[in-house]
Each structure stands twice: as C-alpha cells, then as structure tokens.
Amino acid sequence: MDLENQQRIKDLADKHGAENLVVILGGAEAEASGLACETVTNGDPTFAGPLAGVPLGLACYHVVEPEIKSEIDDQVYDDQISMMEMVLDVDAIVEEVKTYREKYSEYK
Amino acid sequence: MDFPVIKASGYILVHTPNILKEGGSTQTTTRAKNPDDEYLKKLDDYLRSFEEVVSYAPNQAYIGNILPDELKNIKQPWYEEQNFVEGNRYGDSGEIMPEDEFYALIKHVDVFDLVKLSSDFIAEVESKVAEHPILKEMEIELGEGEKKSELEALLDNQAEPLYLNEELVGCVKKAHESDVNLNAHTILENLVAKASAVLSLKNMAVKNDIDLTEIDYVLECSEEACGDINQRGGGNFAKAIAEMAGCVNANGSDVRSFCAAPSHAVVNAAALVKAGIYDNVVVVAGGSVAKLGMNGKDHIKKEMPVLEDTLGGFAVLISNNDGASPVIRTDIIGRHKVGTGSSPQAVISSLVTDPLDENNLGIKDIDKYSVEMQNPEVTKPAGAGDVPESNYKMIAALGVKRGDLERKELMDFVKEHGMPGFAPTQGHIPSGVPFIGPAAKMMREGQIEKAMIIGKGSLFLGRMTNLFDGVSFVIEKNSGVKKQENSVSDKEIKNMIAGAMRQMADNLLGETE
Numbered sequence: 288m289d290l291e292n293q294q295r296i297k298d299l300a301d302k303h304g305a306e307n308l309v310v311i312l313g314g315a316e317a318e319a320s321g322l323a324c325e326t327v328t329n330g331d332p333t334f335a336g337p338l339a340g341v342p343l344g345l346a347c348y349h350v351v352e353p354e355i356k357s358e359i360d361d362q363v364y365d366d367q368i369s370m371m372e373m374v375l376d377v378d379a380i381v382e383e384v385k386t387y388r389e390k391y392s393e394y395k
Numbered sequence: 396m397d398f399p400v401i402k403a404s405g406y407i408l409v410h411t412p413n414i415l416k417e418g419g420s421t422q423t424t425t426r427a428k429n430p431d432d433e434y435l436k437k438l439d440d441y442l443r444s445f446e447e448v449v450s451y452a453p454n455q456a457y458i459g460n461i462l463p464d465e466l467k468n469i470k471q472p473w474y475e476e477q478n479f480v481e482g483n484r485y486g487d488s489g490e491i492m493p494e495d496e497f498y499a500l501i502k503h504v505d506v507f508d509l510v511k512l513s514s515d516f517i518a519e520v521e522s523k524v525a526e527h528p529i530l531k532e533m534e535i536e537l538g539e540g541e542k543k544s545e546l547e548a549l550l551d552n553q554a555e556p557l558y559l560n561e562e563l564v565g566c567v568k569k570a571h572e573s574d575v576n577l578n579a580h581t582i583l584e585n586l587v588a589k590a591s592a593v594l595s596l597k598n599m600a601v602k603n604d605i606d607l608t609e610i611d612y613v614l615e616c617s618e619e620a621c622g623d624i625n626q627r628g629g630g631n632f633a634k635a636i637a638e639m640a641g642c643v644n645a646n647g648s649d650v651r652s653f654c655a656a657p658s659h660a661v662v663n664a665a666a667l668v669k670a671g672i673y674d675n676v677v678v679v680a681g682g683s684v685a686k687l688g689m690n691g692k693d694h695i696k697k698e699m700p701v702l703e704d705t706l707g708g709f710a711v712l713i714s715n716n717d718g719a720s721p722v723i724r725t726d727i728i729g730r731h732k733v734g735t736g737s738s739p740q741a742v743i744s745s746l747v748t749d750p751l752d753e754n755n756l757g758i759k760d761i762d763k764y765s766v767e768m769q770n771p772e773v774t775k776p777a778g779a780g781d782v783p784e785s786n787y788k789m790i791a792a793l794g795v796k797r798g799d800l801e802r803k804e805l806m807d808f809v810k811e812h813g814m815p816g817f818a819p820t821q822g823h824i825p826s827g828v829p830f831i832g833p834a835a836k837m838m839r840e841g842q843i844e845k846a847m848i849i850g851k852g853s854l855f856l857g858r859m860t861n862l863f864d865g866v867s868f869v870i871e872k873n874s875g876v877k878k879q880e881n882s883v884s885d886k887e888i889k890n891m892i893a894g895a896m897r898q899m900a901d902n903l904l905g906e907t908e
Contacts, residue, residue, distance in 0.1 A: 315780065315785065316778060316779075316780055318778055319778050322778075366740065366741075367736070367738040367740055367741065368738065368740065369740070369796065370739065370740040370743070370789065370792045370793050370796055371738075371739050371740060371789070371792070373788075373792035373795060373796075373802075373805070374739075374785065374788040374789050374792050
C-alpha cells in the first residue's frame, strides 16, 4: 500500500479515533485489496511504511461489498461502479477483504 | 471534410541493463537505504543479454516485425527461451539498440561536454558506430576519450557512472555545482530521453524515406523535465531533439500530461496541420531511466528475468492528406474533462462512448482499441494485472450496459477489438501510441478500418490535483480521396458559364440570321 496513504490513514486515525473511521477500498484486484485491508487492520505486512507494526484495527470494506453497496444511492452506484462490477472478480475481492477484516478488524 | 494523416511512425528500444542498475528509481532508492541490499546483489543474475531482449516476442512487435495480434499465437511466458521468436535487432518500424552504441549516441547528443567516455571504450565502439545504418550518417565524433583514472576522479565529484560488463567506460558529469536540477543524475535522465528520442525520429525518417529538413514543428511528449533552479521545467526537449536529428527548418515545444501526453500531442499536431499552420509536425518521445527495473523486486521474487531492461521511444509524423496514409478523425476526439470524475466508468465513458455517440458510432464500429499497451508479463507479477485486458473488459462492460453487445459477448469483444500488451512499461511510451504503426499496416492490408488510440495519465502523482487525465482519437483507413484544392474560383466558374451562354446566344443568333 502506498506509503503516503498509510501516513494519511494513520494521521486520520490519530485525529478522529480508530473507532470513528471506515476505510473503503476501490482496488481492482483481490490480492492488492486484501493487502490494503491487512495494512489498515493489522499493520503494513511489508514493513515499509508508517503502518509497519501499527495494528489500527480499522473497519475496512471494498466498495463492491454488500455492506457498502446497500448504503449507496442506486443511481449513483449504477453510474459510477456497476460497469466495474462486470469486469472485476467481485467474489474473490469480497472473500479476500473479508478474510482480513474478520481476522484483524476491531470495529466491524 | 479533409483530415490530416499519420504519414510515418518509428519505434525504438534500447537495451540498457547498466543504466537500469545505476539509475532506475527502484535501484537508486534501495541503494540509498542500504547499499548491501540483497536485491541489488541478486540483480545481475536476473538481467537479460542483448540477444535475449531481441528474441523476446513483445519487443519484436514493438519495432514492427510482427503484429501485436500475432502474440496471441506465441506461447507464454515469452521470456522463456523455448518461446523466443526469430529475432532481428532491426525492424520494419525501428530497431533495438545495445547499450554500447547508445553510450556513443548519448555522447553525441551532449553539447555541453558533460559525457566522458574512456579511450578504450571509444576504440571499441567506433567500428560499431561506423557500421550502424543511422549512426554512421550522423557524423559522430567521440574524440580521444579519457583515461580510466580521470573517469574515477569525476565519479568522486558526483558524476554518474556508465558501465559495460562491470567495466567503467564513461560517466555523466554534473552540470552545476549545487543545483539539483542540473546534477549528474538529472542530466543522465535528460540526455537519455533526448538520445532515445533522436534515435526514434531518425528511424522514423529512414524507414519511411522522410526528409527531416521538411519538418516544420516538433512536439515532444516524454515525462522528463529540463531546466534549472529558477525554471525547473523550462523545457523544450523538442528543439534540442530536432537540432540533433537535422530538422533544420523546425521549431518545437513540449507537451506534458504524464502518460496522456502522447495522445494530447498527436491531437495538437493534427490541429496544427488541419489549421494550415504547419504542413509536417512530428510527435516524439524518448525513454525514461527512472522506470528501468521499476518492478525488478517482484520479478526476482517470481524467479523471472527483470524485464524492464529497455528504454522505449517513438516518433509519429502528422502531415496533410496524401490520399493514402491513415487519417486522424479530428471530429472524433474523446476528452476526460475536469468535471468527468475519476471512477473508471466515468473515464471510459468520456474517452470511448461520448465521442462515438457524438458521431453516431457504436462500440463495435471501432475495429481495434489501443489503450495502455503495457506488456502483461511485466505488470502481472507486480500485482497490477493485465492492464490492456482490464481496459478492454471495461470498454466491453460499458458496451453491455449500453446495449451495444450482449453480456455473453464480453470476452469475444476483448479478443476481437483488443490485442495483447506489447510495449515496455515506460509510462508515456505504452500509452495508446504504440499501435499507431501496426494500425497503419493493418489498414494498408485491409484488415481494419478504424482504430481508437486512448491515452490516460495519472495527474495526481504530481500532487497538484487529484484529477485523472485522458484523451482519445480515431484513426481511419484513407478513402483515397484527397480534398481537391479549389483550383477554379467561383468567379472563374461564373465567367465560364457566362462565356458558354454568350456562345450559345451567338449560335442561336447565327441560326436565325
């Protein structure tokens, strides 16, 4: 996960409290999305960025997951995301992100 | 309506394993952190030879010896010896240059005496320069060269080394005592961009019999910046390249928009020609040092060669309609606007379906789409997936949403209207433009009628905006009909009609008399 983004998420968690933050991912790949979820929950697994060894335990979902999709206006979702739903391996992404969320997230 | 044409194109690669090691951003940042890093130690074992690079199928596609579609019939991984193709360093559209010849070219394009080469190296490379079909015509003077001890002393003074087979054969000096914009690394990056652009332009001219003195304007569209502390991106690589290539009657300027720049530049060039301001405009870009070996760590992790070992370059000539070359449909231009938004759906709509809709065309009316043509063998191991294929799927999915095609046709569309990625991951280089040459060939051979070239750029990397960018245009087989110049004016026509009527009246009078 981008080091700059790691710092931004860390700063936001420090400022607003980890319990008040939800990370919504938009990655196109299951592996990369899982990695991002792992980073904001259990810390940077590559030990390269500001979240190395910092398990924030944030709530983290991919935008195509039903929990998030149901919160979005249908028309907006159709205009902005439905095309990508056809392209992405949605099941694999959901599975991967869910795995890390259930394992490491403290605010589900 | 009369349209400008793609008169010629040239595509080059330069195999630069040593510049990769010394100058690629992944390597420099790793070295700065830990000079003894395991990755750096392993790197040599994973670098390819020149012969391997030449026999690599995507490279043969890039220089025009095979069509991108032919890659579908070549087994992957393409980098494995059993899947090599017949390699020729010279191609229909360009060439693959080895590092030693390229060092000579860098020296030649350096007009500030910043590049120093060893006398031993010069003695060895001179014969190669003399035999090279393009370099031998360039009056390359390498001088007597330096002693090795002199080069070593320059390295102590922050020069960037030029190695060949573990041997120090030259260096690039810093151009200012303290200005970071003119330090040796920046000068190396800029000279490499300049030299590879010159090579692209020269190849375009030689392979297509173009007289470079007839070029009016050059638009350069790489991602480098040249300038100094007071004008960091002062620019005009274009004129520096034009000078070296012998475009004595040309002026020029640079176009920047990250990876979208080449598409912007072609649209600008087409506009200049169509407006009648210039007759012959070249769009050109050289390669990027920073991106060499960018994903090297992932490649080594996957036990495969470090494939980002080549610089890329291209040149395209846009001219008045000759009745034969593919036309640029200046009436079908896609734009990612400020208000478009950055979701993939919004981006693809703005670049693909909006311009087609405006011209009553469907998604299937475009025979081939050229998107970000990154070679998937480079990007997949790094977790970025197959970039062209993802783009084709997005275009197809948008087609399904609009009713242009059935859901079950999605993958057929990808196969028919797309192609495998074949360009080096040099940022601006793979962005749409690599297919201009193959498209022209396919149009000549009657295989396709229309192709859409799409360039996209990640503007947010510069931290000035969160926006994305993109431009698209359509090229089309020439109908063979040139717009006729109005050789007869309206007044002349009136006079001719009046003359004919007078004659008829005289005849009638004659008959009655």
